[in-house]
Amino acid sequence: MNIDPKNIKNLILDFGGVIYQIDHQKQIEAFSALGIKDFGDLYSQAMQSELFTGFECGNFAPDTLISEILEILGRDKVNRERVVEAWNSILVGYLDDAVNLLEKLKLRMNLYLLSNTNEIHYEVFTDEFREQRGYDFNSLFVKPYWSFKMGKRKPDIETYQFVLNDSGLNPDETLFVDDSPQNIRASVLAGLPAYHLSHPKMLTDLFNNDLSLNL
Numbered sequence: 001m002n003i004d005p006k007n008i009k010n011l012i013l014d015f016g017g018v019i020y021q022i023d024h025q026k027q028i029e030a031f032s033a034l035g036i037k038d039f040g041d042l043y044s045q046a047m048q049s050e051l052f053t054g055f056e057c058g059n060f061a062p063d064t065l066i067s068e069i070l071e072i073l074g075r076d077k078v079n080r081e082r083v084v085e086a087w088n089s090i091l092v093g094y095l096d097d098a099v100n101l102l103e104k105l106k107l108r109m110n111l112y113l114l115s116n117t118n119e120i121h122y123e124v125f126t127d128e129f130r131e132q133r134g135y136d137f138n139s140l141f142v143k144p145y146w147s148f149k150m151g152k153r154k155p156d157i158e159t160y161q162f163v164l165n166d167s168g169l170n171p172d173e174t175l176f177v178d179d180s181p182q183n184i185r186a187s188v189l190a191g192l193p194a195y196h197l198s199h200p201k202m203l204t205d206l207f208n209n210d211l212s213l214n215l
Contacts, residue, residue: 003175003193005213010174011105012163012192015115017179018203019098020091020125027090034086035073055118058148062120088124094132098203102140108211113144114163114176116153122146143167154178155186164192175213177203 016022024040031039055065069083105111129137138144145163147153152162164171176187176194187194195215197203208214 003195003215005215007173008109008175008213010110010112010167010169012112012114012169012174012176013102013203014176014178014180014183014197015113015117018095018177018197019102020094022090023092024090026092027086030086030089034078034082036069052118053153056116056147056153057151058119059151062118065118065120084120087120091121091124091128094125094129095202099133099140101204101207104211105207106140111141112163112167112169113138113141113146114154114159114178115145116147118148122148154180154183157186157190160187160190160192164190177206 013019028040051065051068054060055062066080066083066087069087070078070080073083102111126137143166145166147159150159150162152159154160160176163169164174171191171193174192176184176192177197178184178187178194179197179199181196184194184196195206197206206214
């Protein structure tokens, strides 16, 4: 799919790995320490269990997820606080250069967000942003699309189509940026041009000093 940077007026961004640093291995190690040795198989970037995908789609409350994990671990061995701590260990922090860029870009382009996340993580990183920056993270975007709020998640084709239709975006003027190959492939299949932000590239690498796209 050919992308002409000059035509791009709308930018749809992933969150984790693009704006916010996450560490899947740290979370795997945290749950392994609690007794779930196969957590890496249950929950990874590429494939997630029904328990976690359902939570990311907002199908049940945080207490339900935590109760399910406690059942796996054994309620007499681990308490709720340790499960939440392990669950949140994946969260590292905001990529300051990316946030600084978005603060400037929002004056030049229409910014949108499309993220697979869950209610527990959302509360942590939005509170973190407000403490650090003094304003609401969501205000950086024309509209943020969080999976647990919209009941849809990547890489389902209908998720991308929903965002395009809901915000009335012209695909020819829109670019989706994500760090996961499966999400990029699905976006292209949905008719939404996409750019794979592969390590070690950062969001800031996609822009020139004058904030023009440099793909």
